[in-house]
Amino acid sequence: MRVKRYVVNALPEAVSMIKNELGKDAVILNTKEIKVGGFMGMFRKKKMEVIAAIESNPSKPAAKQLPQQQPHAPRMNAAIEQLIQGAQMASTAVLEAPETDKQPPKKEALEREQYIIDEIRDLRQMMVRMASGSSAEAAMTEALGDLKRRLEEQEMDVQWRERLIQTILDKQMEGKTEFTREQVWELASEQIGIWLQPFAGHGISTEARVVHFVGPTGVGKTTTIAKLAAEQTIKQGRKVGFITSDTYRIAAVDQLRTYANILNVPLEVVFSPMDLPKAFGQLTGCELIYMDTAGRNFRSELHVSEVNSLLQSNEPSETVLVLSMTGKTKDMADVAEHFRKYGVSKVLFTKLDETSVYGAIFNLVMCYELYPTYLASGQTVPDDIDLFDIDTYIQLLLGSKSR
Missing domain, CATH: 3.40.50.300 (P-loop containing nucleotide triphosphate hydrolases)
Structure with a gap:
C-alpha cells in the first residue's frame, strides 16, 4: 500500500491532488488540524493534514462500457463517513464530560472537531459532484461530443448546454445503448423544441x-x-x-x-x-x-x-x-x-x-x-x-x- 501525507488549507484542496497523484481509487485514511510555521511558537497558521493511500497492485480494470456507477466513489464516501462518525464521537465525548472538566481547551477541541466535520461534509459533496462528472465524461460518445462542441460554437448558455447533454445521457444510460449521431440530433431537437414551445x-x-x-x-x-x-x-x-x-x-x-x-x-x-x-x-x-x-x-x-x-x-x-x-x-x-x-x-x-x-x-x-x-x-x-x-x-x- 502506498501512503502519502498532504498539508493543505482545507480538505477539498487535497482531493484533486490525491486524484492526480494516487489515482481515482485512492482513499482518505485520516485527517486532522495542525499548526505550522510561526516564530518561537507564535503566529502559527492552521492547516489540515490529510493522509491518503492506494493499493500497490490494483486489480486490472474491467473492459470499457457505459458506466452504471464509479467504483471509487463508494470507497471514498465510506472513508468520509468513517471520518465524520469519528469526529462526531469525539464531539459527543467532549459534550458529555463532567461540568468541571469543560475547560477552554475542551471548548477549543469541540470547535476543532466541528470544523473538521464541516470540512469533511464539503469534501463529500465535492466527491459526489466529481463522481457524477466522471460518469458523464465516461459515457460521452463521439456523437455527444460533436453535439457538445456544436453547442459551444453556437454560444448556448452553459447551464442549458449541460442540461441538454445530461438529458440525452440519461436516456442513453436508461436504454443501455449508444445513440447514433442522427439519434442524438433528433433527441436534442426534440428537447430544445419542448423548452421553446411556451414562447412560440x-x-x-x-x-x-x-x-x-x-x-x-x-x-x-x-x-x-x-x-x-x-x-x-x-x-x-x-x-x-x-x-x-x-x-x-x-x-x-x-x-x-x-x-x-x-x-x-x-x-x-x-x-x-x-x-x-x-x-x-x-x-x-x-x-x-x-x-x-x-x-x-x-x-x-x-x-x-x-x-x-x-x-x-x-x-x-x-x-x-x-x-x-x-x-x-x-x-x-x-x-x-x-x-x-x-x-x-x-x-x-x-x-x-x-x-x-x-x-x-x-x-x-x-x-x-x-x-x-x-x-x-x-x-x-x-x-x-x-x-x-x-x-x-x-x-x-x-x-x-x-x-
Whole structure:
C-alpha cells in the first residue's frame, strides 16, 4: 500500500491532488488540524493534514462500457463517513464530560472537531459532484461530443448546454445503448423544441394599434419597420402610419421618410413626449401605427427610462425589442435585462444573414422569458423577414445531422 501525507488549507484542496497523484481509487485514511510555521511558537497558521493511500497492485480494470456507477466513489464516501462518525464521537465525548472538566481547551477541541466535520461534509459533496462528472465524461460518445462542441460554437448558455447533454445521457444510460449521431440530433431537437414551445406563436398582437420598436443603434429598427409596414399595406391592405423620435442619428428621419413615400404612408416626427398627442391626432385615420425610437446605449438604464417615457399611449399598444445577431451575447443580455424591467417581453432579431452563431436567441428567450416575434435577414423590403418558427430556428442552431 502506498501512503502519502498532504498539508493543505482545507480538505477539498487535497482531493484533486490525491486524484492526480494516487489515482481515482485512492482513499482518505485520516485527517486532522495542525499548526505550522510561526516564530518561537507564535503566529502559527492552521492547516489540515490529510493522509491518503492506494493499493500497490490494483486489480486490472474491467473492459470499457457505459458506466452504471464509479467504483471509487463508494470507497471514498465510506472513508468520509468513517471520518465524520469519528469526529462526531469525539464531539459527543467532549459534550458529555463532567461540568468541571469543560475547560477552554475542551471548548477549543469541540470547535476543532466541528470544523473538521464541516470540512469533511464539503469534501463529500465535492466527491459526489466529481463522481457524477466522471460518469458523464465516461459515457460521452463521439456523437455527444460533436453535439457538445456544436453547442459551444453556437454560444448556448452553459447551464442549458449541460442540461441538454445530461438529458440525452440519461436516456442513453436508461436504454443501455449508444445513440447514433442522427439519434442524438433528433433527441436534442426534440428537447430544445419542448423548452421553446411556451414562447412560440407570439407574434406582434393583432389587437395593438400602436407598435413601438426599441433597441440599440444600428440594429436595423428602421428597415425592419419598413418591411413590416410593406407587408401590412401591400399584402394585408391596411392603412399604416409612421412616427419617429429618432432625431439623434443623422439622416434617420430621411431614411424613414423615404420608405414612407415609397409605401405612401404618412410620417410624423416627435422630439419629446409632449409631441405625441399631436402626432397621434394627425394619424387618426391609420389602422396601425409603427413608432421608430432612437437607438441609444441601452446598457444604461437611464437611456432605457428616457425611451420608456415615449412609449406611453392611450391606444392598444405593445413594444418590441429589436436586437442584432451581430452583437455580443453579453451586451444583448444587458439590454434585454433593462427593458424587461419595464415590461418589454417581445423581441425581434435582425441580421441573421451576417452570422453563423444563433445561440444568443435561445439564451435570451430562456433566461429572460422573451417571446421571439420575427427573424430578419438582409435588406430587401418586404421579403427578408419571417415569423419565428421553432423548427427553422433549431435547424439553424444545430446544423446538419450528418457530417
